[in-house]
Amino acid sequence: MSTTATLATLSDSDHMADPNWWRQAAVYQIYPRSFYDSNGDGLGDIKGITAKVPYLKALGIDAVWLSPFYPSALADGGYDVDDYRNVDPKLGTLADFDEMAAALHEAGIKLIADIVPNHSSNRHEWFKEALASPKGSAARDRYIFRDGLGENGELPPADWDSVFGGPAWERITEPDGTPGQWYMHIFAKEQPDFNWSNREVRDDFLKTLRFWSDRGVDGFRIDVAHALTKDLAEPLLSKAQLPREGENAMGAHPYWDRDEVHEIYAEWRQLFNEYNPPRTAVAEAWVHAERRARYASPEGLGQAFNFDLLQADFDATQFRSVITKNLAEAKASGASSTWVFSNHDVVRHATRYGLPQGGRKDGDGKDGDGKDRGQDGKDWLLAGGPKDELDAELGLRRARAASLLMFALPGSAYLYQGEELGLQEVAEIPDVDRQDPAFFRNAGVEVGRDGCRVPLPWSPEGSSFGFGDGEPHLPQPEWFANFAVEVQEGADDSTLEFYRKALELRGRLQAAEELLWHANASAEVLHFSRPGGWHSVTNFGTEPVELPEGTVVVSSGPLDGGKLPSDTTAWLLTDN
Numbered sequence: 001m002s003t004t005a006t007l008a009t010l011s012d013s014d015h016m017a018d019p020n021w022w023r024q025a026a027v028y029q030i031y032p033r034s035f036y037d038s039n040g041d042g043l044g045d046i047k048g049i050t051a052k053v054p055y056l057k058a059l060g061i062d063a064v065w066l067s068p069f070y071p072s073a074l075a076d077g078g079y080d081v082d083d084y085r086n087v088d089p090k091l092g093t094l095a096d097f098d099e100m101a102a103a104l105h106e107a108g109i110k111l112i113a114d115i116v117p118n119h120s121s122n123r124h125e126w127f128k129e130a131l132a133s134p135k136g137s138a139a140r141d142r143y144i145f146r147d148g149l150g151e152n153g154e155l156p157p158a159d160w161d162s163v164f165g166g167p168a169w170e171r172i173t174e175p176d177g178t179p180g181q182w183y184m185h186i187f188a189k190e191q192p193d194f195n196w197s198n199r200e201v202r203d204d205f206l207k208t209l210r211f212w213s214d215r216g217v218d219g220f221r222i223d224v225a226h227a228l229t230k231d232l233a234e235p236l237l238s239k240a241q242l243p244r245e246g247e248n249a250m251g252a253h254p255y256w257d258r259d260e261v262h263e264i265y266a267e268w269r270q271l272f273n274e275y276n277p278p279r280t281a282v283a284e285a286w287v288h289a290e291r292r293a294r295y296a297s298p299e300g301l302g303q304a305f306n307f308d309l310l311q312a313d314f315d316a317t318q319f320r321s322v323i324t325k326n327l328a329e330a331k332a333s334g335a336s337s338t339w340v341f342s343n344h345d346v347v348r349h350a351t352r353y354g355l356p357q358g359g360r361k362d363g364d365g366k367d368g369d370g371k372d373r374g375q376d377g378k379d380w381l382l383a384g385g386p387k388d389e390l391d392a393e394l395g396l397r398r399a400r401a402a403s404l405l406m407f408a409l410p411g412s413a414y415l416y417q418g419e420e421l422g423l424q425e426v427a428e429i430p431d432v433d434r435q436d437p438a439f440f441r442n443a444g445v446e447v448g449r450d451g452c453r454v455p456l457p458w459s460p461e462g463s464s465f466g467f468g469d470g471e472p473h474l475p476q477p478e479w480f481a482n483f484a485v486e487v488q489e490g491a492d493d494s495t496l497e498f499y500r501k502a503l504e505l506r507g508r509l510q511a512a513e514e515l516l517w518h519a520n521a522s523a524e525v526l527h528f529s530r531p532g533g534w535h536s537v538t539n540f541g542t543e544p545v546e547l548p549e550g551t552v553v554v555s556s557g558p559l560d561g562g563k564l565p566s567d568t569t570a571w572l573l574t575d576n
């Protein structure tokens with residue numbers, strides 16, 4: 001096939017009507033409170049997103065995924081939902097939402113909403129009703145209430161830990177003022193878990209999915225999709241009896257990844273398929289690889305996140321094995337694969353790759369300098385992010401190389417706001433400004449996820465770097481000025497212009513979901529091609545390597561004559 005023939009592209013309207021639009025979409029995650037503040041209250045909002053649709057269009061993404069924008073006390077950044085069928089008044093109105101959806105669609109961009117079905121907030125009408133109602137009532141049955149153990153019920157029903165630290169059960173005060181039952185919360189205590197055995201809960205979520213689908217939402221991201229169904233048969237297992245990591249592959253854990261959860265998604269799928277094009281969904285399911293396929297099947301949600309690349313070191317062997325495995329799995333389930341390096345829950349990849357272990361290689365090409373730091377960056381954050389531990393320049397170079405490789409892969413690429421600016425994690429947030437419950441429930445063990453949720457810098461100047469006129473809800477560091485959109489726009493070697501170019505080419509080069517590996521003299525080089533003569537080559541090693549034949553169309557960093565320097569990816573087109 002000739003080079004020019006591979007550059008055909010779908011028009012915006014074809015793309016909007018295509019039932020398979022999601023299979024190879026570039027999806028940009030917006031954390032609404034930190035994107036753009038249109039009214040100066042320090043919180044990003046819906047109108048702020050609408051104002052930036054031209055920016056999103058110029059970036060070249062296919063879809064936007066909005067983290068929760070529902071009414072919430074923000075006990076967990078909006079993942080504590082008070083009302084599933086409304087917009088947080090702090091962020092705007094339903095009319096603002098409709099306006100935003102229309103503007104995105106007009107620009108040829110799909111809209112994905114985050115659905116949080118495992119738990120509501122403790123301010124949800126149903127939870128308030130449950131607290132005001134007696135033990136055994138229908139209102140209590142929508143959540144997971146149990147009597148406590150001990151003589152007076154003073155001990156939790158089980159000794160389970162919540163994900164954010166501390167117990168997974170909280171005792172309530174009964175309407176008559178006496179100490180009462182306990183309710184289960186896998187996350188913060190402000191996030192009571194729903195009882196998914198209750199038909200009313202199921203019906204209410206169907207109503208919510210229909211509500212947003214009717215408003216033009218094209219797809220859904222399903223929060224902790226693997227937690228909804230639970231085996232709470234008495235006696236509850238104790239912590240010591242719970243299946244450990246690696247032992248729960250058969251759905252045997254009482255509250256993670258149980259087989260019954262798929263009945264729920266089969267019902268959702270029927271609803272999604274009533275729409276044209278069908279609504280899509282992607283599961284956030286932290287399950288064993290072989291259990292992911294059911295979440296991603298066409299009878300289920302259709303797609304599931306794979307976090308394997310995100311968890312891998314910057315290493316050719318690890319990347320290749322993750323890619324090969326995930327492509328095979330996705331194919332077997334009928335889904336397309338998903339790829340992601342950064343999101344609102346993890347340390348930004350430009351920082352992770354700049355940290356000693358799992359990132360830097362010494363001059364001899366061997367792994368890092370042996371310092372005891374986690375590749376996920378959490379220890380580094382906890383230590384206050386000392387600068388001599390972080391090689392930010394190396395981190396960014398590798399992040400750009402990894403992202404360009406990701407954009408070449410078959411399947412969907414999920415990007416997180418700010419990565420297109422090359423933003424680093426913000427380590428220097430004073431404790432008094434922190435918001436993440438993981439910090440409050442786990443003091444001294446985790447600092448939480450605020451460092452990747454700091455409001456974006458749009459301009460190098462102004463009190464909030466152009467984020468808005470008010471005081472940003474999380475403090476921005478001085479160095480944000482260098483990463484501002486205005487600084488990068490039009491600057492040839494900027495990360496923003498690099499992302500724009502890569503995404504534009506990706507859109508034009510969309511090829512069948514196939515990948516062919518090519519041998520390379522160096523084991524530290526990954527070279528693969530896609531149908532149509534489209535090649536991606538990444539040098540994970542320390543020495544420059546020869547580029548294969550072809551015309552270079554984009555690279556993640558400067559090339560060294562005809563050579564590909566270390567920590568760099570290049571795309572080439574050939575005529576075969």
Ligand code: BGC
Nearest residue numbers: 076079116187223224284345
């Ligand atoms: C979301 C987190 C959230 C948790 C509880 C997750 O997986 O991505 O941000 O804290 O679910 O809703």
